[in-house]
Amino acid sequence: MQHTQPQQQIYKAAPEDFTALAEVWEASVRATHHFLSEADIQFYKPLVRDEYLKLVEVYYVRDAKGQIAGFVGTADRKVEMLFIHPERRGEGIGKKLLQYAVQELQASAVDVNEQNEQAVGFYEHFGFRTISRSELDSMGKPYPILHMQLP
Template sequence: MQVQQQVYTARPEDYAFLTEVWEASVRATHHFLTEEDILFYKPLVRDEYLQQVELRYVKDENGRIAGFVGTAEGKVEMLFVHPESRGQGIGKKLLQYAVDALQANAVDVNEQNEQAIGFYEHFGFRTVSRSEVDGMGKPYPILHMQLPR
């Protein structure tokens, strides 16, 4: 599959499919999360978190959302790529867009998500601090990463 070059702005009617992309991506990459955790976060993503960020997405050749990025106050709050679309440069395209067009220069990453850490490090992000728990107080340490100034 080839990703289209256009970056779209998400609207509320896109939230259900964005949540499907989120869930498929999390199931493929966040092996440290339990089924209970995924079911806990899913309605929060759909009903709260998506509304709190500026969302952009790209489509695959079939016109489906292949990946999305959400930013707020200079920070990448979420970046997820559908497993069927991984390895096609979608994450890189979305991150580059977030940095260039949306002025994002920081991201929080689950410490157990080594692929994501490597992805952001390859892009130039460096770990500046660490939290023992995630934003909901769950025992998933978070690395706070930033692009050097």
């Protein structure tokens, strides 16, 4: 008999999940995006919650307590966001969500902050390769972006 933990189920996000998703985004960014200032985090958080999440198809997993543990957002066969709550890192959630995005949603590209070396390594581990680089992020801020694709 196969035992499935609740956090292994993948759910499609709805607008009522956006506040909780933005909280996971903020916790994850604080743990991994050390190059962002507090002002940057405060600038992006309402954009993530109120704008960016509406532009992507979002799927998430819950932890044993029913809290959102991580999520992936895709659009046009591209991973636009993948964030794991720092307390849930190392549990295979990012791998599970990325594999879902690639296999079920046909995602084959991702943009990654060059300074987020853990994320760059994560995507490289799953076969993504850098095909180009932008000096500025999509908001024109000086955070270089690596444009990665599956071969």
